[in-house]
Every structure is written in C-alpha cells, then in structure tokens.
Amino acid sequence: MELELELELELCERCSSVSLSALKRELPAGLASRLGAKQGMVLLQDGSSLAKSATRCRLCGLVQEALLGSLQASVNKDKGGPAAALSLAREAVVLEPKSDSQGSTFPDPPTGGSHLTGLNVTATESITGQLLQAKIRLYTHGQRKGPRNRHDIVGRPQLREPASPEAFCLVERWLGACKRDHPCCRETLSGALLDESRLPELPSRVIHVAGNSVRLLPSGGRRGRYATLSHCWGSSGRQPLKTTRANLQEHLRDIPWASIPKTFRDAITVTRNIGLEYVWIDSLCIVQDDHQDWLTESKRMGSIYEQAEITIAASHTPGCWEGFFFARRPPPPSVEIPGFFSHETDAASKVQVFATIRRDTATNTFPEFGALNSRAWATQEWLLSRRIVFFTKGTIIWSCKAITQRETGERCYSVSRNTRWKNIIEQYSDRQLTFPTDRLIALEGLRRELGKKIACEYAFGVWKESLPNQLLWQVTRRIEGTAISDPLKLPTWTWAHVPSGVRFLTIDRAKNLCDSIALNGEDARRMSLQVRAKRVSNLTTTIEFKQGDATSEAIYADITSSHAKSTKSMAHFILDQGDSPIGWVVFDLASEDTTSEPILCLALMGSIGRREEQAERRTGKVVSKKLRHYWVLMVRQRDDGRYHRIGVGKMYGSKWWQDAEIKTLELV
DSSP: OOOOOOOSOBOOHHHHTOOHHHHTSBOOHHHHHHHTOSBOEEEESOGGGHHHHHTTBHHHHHHHHHHHHHHHHHHHHHHOOOOOOOOBOSSOEEEEEEEOTTOOOTTSOOOOSOOEEEEEEEEEBTTTOOEEEEEEEEEESSOOSOGGGOOOBOOOOOOSOTTSHHHHHHHHHHHHHHHHHOGGGGBOTTSOBOOTTSOOBOOSEEEEOSTTOOEEEEOTTOBOOEEEEEOOOOOTTSOOOOBOTTTHHHHHHOOOGGGSOHHHHHHHHHHHHTTOSEEEOHHHHSBTTOHHHHHHHHHTHHHHHHHSSEEEEOTTOSSTTTOSOOOOOOOOOEEEOTTTTTTSOGGGGGOOEEEEOOOOOHHHHOGGGSGGGGBTTHHHHHHHOSEEEEEOSSOEEEEESSOEEETTSOBOOOSSOOOOHHHHHHHHHTSBOSSGGGTTGGGHHHHHHHHHHHOOOEETTEEGGGTTGGGOEEESSOBOSSSOOOTTOOOTTSGGGSSSOEEEOOOSSOEEOOSEEEEESTTOOEEEEEEEEEEEOOEESOOOOOTTOHHHHHHHHHHHSOSSTTHHHHOEEEEOTTSOEEEEEEESBTTOOSSSSOEEEEEEEESSOHHHHHHHHHHOOOSOOSOOEEEEEEEEEOTTSOEEEEEEEEEEOSGGGTTOEEEEEEEO
C-alpha cells in the first residue's frame, strides 16, 4: 500500500473543492476550444500563483511537481539540455478527468461508473507560451468502488514490495478474473479453445513445488495446472542450474533449495503463493546434454507455454542468479482529497480518494526495457503465453490477450501480443541467441502453432503464401567482412541467413509482379522465380536531393521513414544513364563490390499489378500517371548458374524497366 505524505500543510480552498461533480462540469467555451477538452475545472485562474500556493497546499505541490517533470522531459527530449525551471504564465491551470478508455474494472467484475484513472493537468509556460500537460494519478484504499457500488476510481495503491502478501493476492485476483471474464484468453494461437474446467496435461517433466520440497517430476501423463518461467540464463561464466544425464536421478529425488538460483526460487515462491503445485523451467525440465531430448522438448514449447496457467517473466533480471524481487524505492507522496464524492450520499464518505504522481521511469517499468526483451527465446514464450505476469524493476505488470495492466490499475501497451509474422521477425531478429544455430529452432514452437491456424507452407522463416512480400527485408546494421557468417548455411533469400536484425520494407498497397514463384527441392532451399529483371550498372553512395523532383522526394521520404534507422546511411543510389537517381538499395554486406560482376535487379512488387503492366505494354496506354513504385531484390549469379541475394531496395518510374526481360532464375 502507498504511504500517504503526512505534512502539516492543508489543502488550499480551490483544491478542497476538487470533486467528481466539479470535474464533470462543462469548461467555458473559450478554454475548452483552446485545450481541446470539454469537461474539467479551473484549479487556478492565474498559473503564476502556483509556485506560492505549492508552499502551502499539498495538492498544489503535486501539481507543480507533475508540471515540472513534464517540462523537463520536453526540454531533454528536444535539446538534451539541463533541467529546466518551471515558470507559468498568467493563464488558467486546468484539471480534466482522465478515464480508462474501455471502462475497465479488472480484476473486479464490470460495473458502471466514471472509471477515472487520474487527472490531466494543463498549464501554460510563461516564456514559450507552450501548453504543458501532466498527469495526477488517483487511487482508493480498500473499497475500490464508489458510492452505489460504482467504479468511479480505477486506481490502486502502489505495492510496497513485489514479494508481499498483497502482491501475491493481486496476481491471484488477476488470474481468477481472467479465467472468469476473458473468453479470448481460453483460445490458443492456432484458434483452438481450451476447456479450463479440465486440468491440462503436464509437460514431460515439471518441477513439483508443493510443500517445502522441490524436485523434478516426470509427468507420465498426469494432469495439473502449472506455471512457466520466462527468464535470461545469464552470462556464459555463470550458467543456470541445469538437469543433465549425470544429475537427472538426483533431481528426481530432490533439488536442494541452496543450490537453486535466486530467479528460480522467486518463481517457485510466486507459484506456491498463487496456489499452483508445478512450475516448468527450461534448464531443469529439459536434459541439457541430451540432444534428442532437447530437440523433442524444444518443439513442444508452443504447447507448454500455451497450456500453462500463467507465465512468470523475470523481465529485468539479466541472469538466473539475481532474482526478480527487486527492492522498491519509497512511493511518491500522496494527498487525500476528502470531498471527492461530496455530491453523493453518506456512503461516499467511506471511500477515501488519494492523488499522487509517478516518479518511476519507463526504463524500470516496462518489459521492453528489460534484459529479457533482448533474449530471442522470449519471443515465442511471450506470444504463446495466454497470461503473463512481468516482474520489472519498479512494478508488476499483468498481460493477457484482453488487457495489459500495471499493479496500480493503469492500462498500458503490451509488447508481446502482435502476432503478425513480419512484426514477430523484426522483434525476434534483434534479440540475442547464446547459440547461433538456434536461429530457427527458437521460433519452432510459435511456427507450429501459427501453422495450425493459417495452413500455409513454411520454409526457413518465411511463409510461401506471403511471397514475395516476405523477401523484402533489409539488414539494420552494416555487416562487415567479405562473406556472411551463417553456421546453418541457410538460403540467402531468408532473413534467418544474416547475423543481424532485419526490417521489412514498407509495402503500401503493393501488388505481386512475379509471373511465378515456387520453392523447389526436398528441403525447399531453392526458390524458382519468373520475374522482370535488369542489370544495374550505375550506383553511387551519395546524391543531391532535388526539391520539386518527384523521384528525389520519394527516395528521401522512403529512406528517412524506413523502419531501420540506419537505412539512410547504408543506402546506395541507383542512377539512370543520365546520372539521375531512380532508386536505392541496401546491401546485406557493407563490403559488397558494386563494380565487378553483374548485379541483377528483380522487380518483385509494384504499385500496379502484373496484368495491368502487361496490358500497358501491349496497348501502349498508360494505366496511371502517378510515379510508379517498384520493390526490388538485388541478386548475383554464382558459378553454377544459380543466383544469390545481395540486397533489397526500391525503384521509381517505369521508363527504366521498358526494355527489361522476363527472366527465369533459381535463387539459393
């Protein structure tokens, strides 16, 4: 529970009048138009008086700190300068009610009410005249519902520590409410519905944690509810406790508590306190030096994480020995607003409403800033888990398919729920693998589950039915050397071939230009393409962007807005015979030789379709006068006559392509 700041300061007259009814009133027309808000209340008519009022009034003090934090964040973001001083103009300071957009009362049952999460504060900076906006958070103690059993205040107190009875109670409440109220969370990634009234089959092995003992248990077809752990193993110098062929029998009898890494202990503590008997931890439940056991179990991970009651994510813990029950800083000061429900009946007086601010940082709060977010195996663990509880440095976050919520009740964005394949690959490719040979196997569980749903042919990280779209990826950083290091010897056309993060080109309503595209051979390593192709002979690393020239402006816009920040610095530019720019390309290798051996440009996709282009060439009638866009693959021929990919890019205008041949080639 949050500690209220006990000071002798009283609320000023205006802060004493803050209430639900006052916040719900219409703002004066001029003020509403200026702020783009309809409801709220004027806290101070003259913002320049806030500094003085803040020395006497606790709520004014919170408002001042919140506005100062907003100003400093703005200054540091724009200029990277030192901390700014707050100076407000003689304009109104306004409070607006901030509500949960979906009226969520989770984990409480849904009810009516205002669903306030806090107050938006708006004031005007005196020097620049810019509007400053900040947030005051609202919460209640104990009885979270307002008068007449409504949810007028959504917020909860911040937890004092993550390993407290209050924390475990909250996780239990989240879990129970999700099972009760979220039908979508009973559905697997493949679309299958799980019957949660029936115990799921346990994984091949689980850690049995009931009572005071911990041991490895072969399930033998048993059924039961279990948790899974998503965690970082840590550095090679201090690996986690593992089950091996040598200690398997020992682990089946007992795993001494003193030998268990702190992260595993914390996961066991959570598991026990939310009423579960089993937890699945990869390094203990898979025999790590048995290659066949590892292959078998790694392919089952999709089912293991999907069938789990909950996944415990040690989000900000870089290794398994550190643990994830981080010590918390004292919570920020809080102020009671005693008359918040003054317009209601006597029951209102029983509901205490408090105002506070946030002092936590995004780095300590959100999973995407944690060490676990850099681990490749976490990709499928997070996407396949129907329910995840993230233990970050500063908070506990619940994420299921229906909602992602902080321990304080505030809704937030989930990084782990987007199942669009290209989005998955962009996130996954940036993450780290201890063993480069796991590049594809670490996605296998996810691929299997998605494959059940979409029923498409899959090969080496791409779906056949999404070709050629999924061939249009680029590296996010320069890969040095004269050859790409790929221990798996994968085809050059797949993103998995390069040891770098990848980003897909932005495809805006583009259409397939390939006459045919197919995967050949027993293992589908060879790709057969029939496509318009033309040799590129004029490349440069610098061009002058001409304002008013449609092609120059299109090139600049595309390389500047690329998903990969380094596109602009890595791009080579394609010139026509008159040395005018007509396109750009990013090569996979920084050292790609653009002067020797022919480079072939393949038009995979375009802003108009293949049949339209064929009709245009046949009739001579222009289909569209708009600047034509082509998404292209750059290839080179090998000694055996086949081709290998060397880069990707985009070209503009149809004139350069007029004499291009339709070529059949094999890409490997």
